[in-house]
Amino acid sequence: MKFKHLFIALPLLSAVACSGGGKTRIQGSVAGEGEEVIISFLKPEGIKPVDTIALTDSKFSYTLERDSTANFVVVETSDDHYRVLTYIQPGENVEIEVTGEKGNREYTVSGSKESERILKINHIMRDAFDRVDELDSINRSAMDSTNFMEVRKKSDSIRNAVAMDTKQQLKDFVEEDPYSVPNLFVFAQIMGRTNIFTPQDDLEYFEKVLADLKEKHPDNEHVLNFEERMAQIRENAALSREMEKVRESLKPGNPVPNIEMTGPDGNMHSLADLKGKVVLVDFWAAWCRPCRAENPNLVRMYNEYKGKGFDVFSVSLDGLPQQPNPKEDWTKAISDDGLSWENHVSDLQGWNSAVVRQFGFTGIPFTVLVDRDGNIIATELRGPQLEAKLKEVLGS
Secondary structure, rough: OOEEOOOOOOOOOOOOOOOOOOOOOEEEEEEOOOOOEEEEEOOOOOEEEEEEOOOEEEEEEEEEEEOOOOOOEEEEEOOOOOOEEEOOOOOOOOEEEEEOOOOEEEEEOOHHHHHHHHHHHHHHHHHHHHHHHHHHHHHOOHHHHOOHHHHHHHHHHHHHHHHHHHHHHHHHHHHOOOOOHHHHHHHHHHOOEEEEHHHHHHHHHHHHHHHHHHHOOOOOOHHHHHHHHHHHHHHHHHHHHHHHHHHHHHHOEOOOOEEEEOOOOEEEHHHHHHHOOOEEEEEEEOOHHHHHHHHHHHHHHHHHHHHHOOOEEEEEEEHHHHEEEOHHHHHHEEEEEEEOEEEOOOOOOHHHHHHHHHHHHOOOOOOEEEEEOOOEEEEEEOOHHHHHHHHHHHHO
16 A cells, blocks of 8 residues: 555554564665664654664664564654554564655555554545645635635535545544554544544544444553543533533523622622623633733723723633733733723633633633623624624713
8 A cells, every 4th residue: 555645643542552472573665865764652642762773775674572562663764754653463574665755755564454554544634635735726726816705615615525525434444443443543633723523523433432442452551541531522522511501591681690709909809799880791811812902992992981881890811820920910911901990800710710611611802791780782792893882882
């Protein structure tokens, strides 16, 4: 089997150890002027280099000893770091041939069924990327044309179809051998910036693949590693469902949840105390660049409408692990940005703040505009949209 580019990543979940005895050999040849190949095992915690083999007449040979526990083996060229991933069963003699020049490598593999299966995933993804590249080329060619938006809309539709087709091909690949540990690689495949399989859309499929692998490989360290990740995936999925329900409750006309937190001076502030005013609940942080960029607009609108009963209740998500002094960051940002309203609160817990689950948001800036009776007018208003709504509610 031949493959032009090694697209597949080397994720931590995608390796396996295999029990058994006997020596196993991996050998091959590398075109070009390189002098060595690097042999590594792929473990759950990452790639572990084990040896460097000199090329003799462009050829190499490496023997895995009887006590080797890692059977996913990475062969890497030392000159251009081109990687070939193999999955070697005890007793196999695997042959690899790397051809082509730097940046345009190909390889063939034989003597290992599972190594060829890994290569098949690469073929599926290469074909998908080639199709997407064609769409990108069409978009670039039409960028200055009058019908660019029409071309882009059509391309986006085709791109979605390619993603769905690729997902089905990967599912078909798994069904060919449900008990093959390289099946874990399908969950690492990305098209653009999006995983082809996501826990949000494919949780049942994640569970199915794990169940099959656990049946055949109950003690395999990499399957167990994936099982641990699945526990986190389930927790995240449950949290996502919870957050979605919360967001559904933030509909216009519904009462806004109350927030009671301390301010920079240690005094308690309550959103409920602002009933009688139109209030913007603004979730932000000193480290949030979009939030800071929006602050001048918010200051201007506050100054313009505060005399008509408008106020701001700012909730900071400072307190990230990488902030040595989050309170100092928070108070400095308030001062630097001229946020002169009275109500600034934070529990300095970052994304672990109780308000994240209370309001169900996953990114900031996030806003909730509240009427004089404490009911929600709208969410996620900023800039011109917020100003237009304030004019509507309070008058120009």
